[in-house]
Amino acid sequence: TQLLEQSPQFLSIQEGENLTVYCNSSSVFSSLQWYRQEPGEGPVLLVTVVTGGEVKKLKRLTFQFGDARKDSSLHITAAQPGDTGLYLCAGLRGSQGNLIFGKGTKLSVKP
Amino acid sequence: EAGVTQFPSHSVIEKGQTVTLRCDPISGHDNLYWYRRVMGKEIKFLLHFVKESKQDESGMPNNRFLAERTGGTYSTLKVQPAELEDSGVYFCASSQERLAGVSYEQYFGPGTRLTVT
Numbered sequence: 170t171q172l173l174e175q176s177p178q179f180l181s182i183q184e185g186e187n188l189t190v191y192c193n194s195s196s197v198f199s200s201l202q203w204y205r206q207e208p209g210e211g212p213v214l215l216v217t218v219v220t221g222g223e224v225k226k227l228k229r230l231t232f233q234f235g236d237a238r239k240d241s242s243l244h245i246t247a248a249q250p251g252d253t254g255l256y257l258c259a260g261l262r263g264s265q266g267n268l269i270f271g272k273g274t275k276l277s278v279k280p
Numbered sequence: 281e282a283g284v285t286q287f288p289s290h291s292v293i294e295k296g297q298t299v300t301l302r303c304d305p306i307s308g309h310d311n312l313y314w315y316r317r318v319m320g321k322e323i324k325f326l327l328h329f330v331k332e333s334k335q336d337e338s339g340m341p342n343n344r345f346l347a348e349r350t351g352g353t354y355s356t357l358k359v360q361p362a363e364l365e366d367s368g369v370y371f372c373a374s375s376q377e378r379l380a381g382v383s384y385e386q387y388f389g390p391g392t393r394l395t396v397t
Contacts, residue, residue, distance in 0.1 A: 211373070212371075266313070268386065272321070
């Protein structure tokens with residue numbers, strides 16, 4: 170059973186379009202993190218959200234943590250080819266240090 | 281500052297052989313984690329070291345996997361004997377000391393791609 174469901178799995182869009190990636194769970198997380206992974210590299214942290222309802226912005230990326238701390242979303246405005254990559258959500262539960270990952274969303278932005 | 285490094289980047293071995301993966305964390309990071317991603321699945325936690333002690337090894341698949349972190353610096357993950365289902369990408373991550381239950385950012389290495397034939 171997968172604890173964090175990420176959707177969509179694949180997304181192919183044109184440059185300039187907007188997109189949203191979702192990360193859902195029936196479990197509560199103490200924090201949720203979004204990573205981006207390039208081929209041949211490890212995941213790189215983009216943002217951590219901790220408080221229910223929290224919204225964080227990173228240039229054209231907007232991250233939101235659900236009020237109940239069970240879900241999160243990543244919205245990209247005016248996507249660019251440089252945004253192409255694998256986006257992963259990962260959660261921390263309680264005092265545990267190990268991350269629980271979603272399967273990831275493979276984003277392709279065509280020029 | 282050097283990031284997390286892993287060696288080798290890729291290993292191809294036959295079923296039944298032994299393989300040892302190495303991870304060098306960021307200098308001064310007490311926490312070291314091993315994760316694995318098998319094809320089509322999500323990245324899954326294997327175990328967590330705090331310095332040289334195993335804090336949590338609940339994710340280790342079975343006793344064919346042995347992780348060590350002698351001296352609290354680099355870590356090794358040995359698979360003996362390897363099976364086909366062990367194929368995947370093994371990631372190592374490190375983070376600084378946790379204070380008051382706060383978990384700090386985990387920095388990931390590039391991974392070791394293990395192929396068992």
